[in-house]
Amino acid sequence: MEKIRCGWCEKDDLYRKYHDEEWGKPIFDDETIFEFLVLESFQAGLSWYTILTKRENFRKAFDNFDYKKIAGYSDEKVEELMQNPGIIRNRLKVLATITNAQKFQEIQQEFGSFSNYIWGFVDGKPIDNNPKTLKDVPATTEVSDVLSKDLKKRGLKFMGSTVVYAHMQATGMVNDHVEDCYLRKR
Template identity: 55%
Template structure:
């Protein structure tokens, strides 16, 4: 489903980065723990996390305890706020990569699902330029799928037609 809420977009961005190298199921099982640990993914709060808070997160068994991913969440929150200041909302910025409407793919079998696209490449490059971490093209494409920027439901799935 297309997501246009900045707080939720930030949540998905952080969770996609946390998922890097792991199964999405691992992150989904920890999603509520992440919400509690990361102050409901409020970017302005996360952006102010200092070393003590980051150290406490490393001890939290309810989340993925990776120093680089935790530090990245803080850095990404700061960059997220910068994007909001420049564009008014993160939503206005991020949806420009698909011209404001979801891309409609025609997935017929598992081999048709893409891992990255020209759009995710462009998004990754621009996010990195703006100071974001854990935003490689594959992570960006997974983010695009999660927030409805691409319709990758199988054409045989009832959701494909609903989201078209």
């Protein structure tokens, strides 16, 4: 029997695998949360599919998303990244990634982990929106608005409410699997 999935992921096997194995599963480890922050910030203005197809290139280019290393990137490393055709070569986003790695660590120090900080916005458990169809899935919510504003206040870049909400979906802070999706039923 064919699995019924959220309609957005039926483009190809890469998208289906991402939907089936990652999207919407609660993530509490800081390393993976940071990876998604990087990927989501690069996605701003682009399609998630574009980012997903370049994910392994991003992983190699950004030292396996090691925020401690990224926080100390030099001007030479920025220029190296700007010459890398495997990633999105947007200088503002590359520089934002470095800033975000630095601010990420400041938040870790304040809250014990970035996970403690970010999951505090949803009281430590996923919000279940119970969308019937893709039309019922919002692009932003009050929570993403508040979180976005707080991230920006703390100095993070490319963290608008739409980006933040996509991050919340990706890391399982919200469950937006549609009613008919086999993962909703699980």
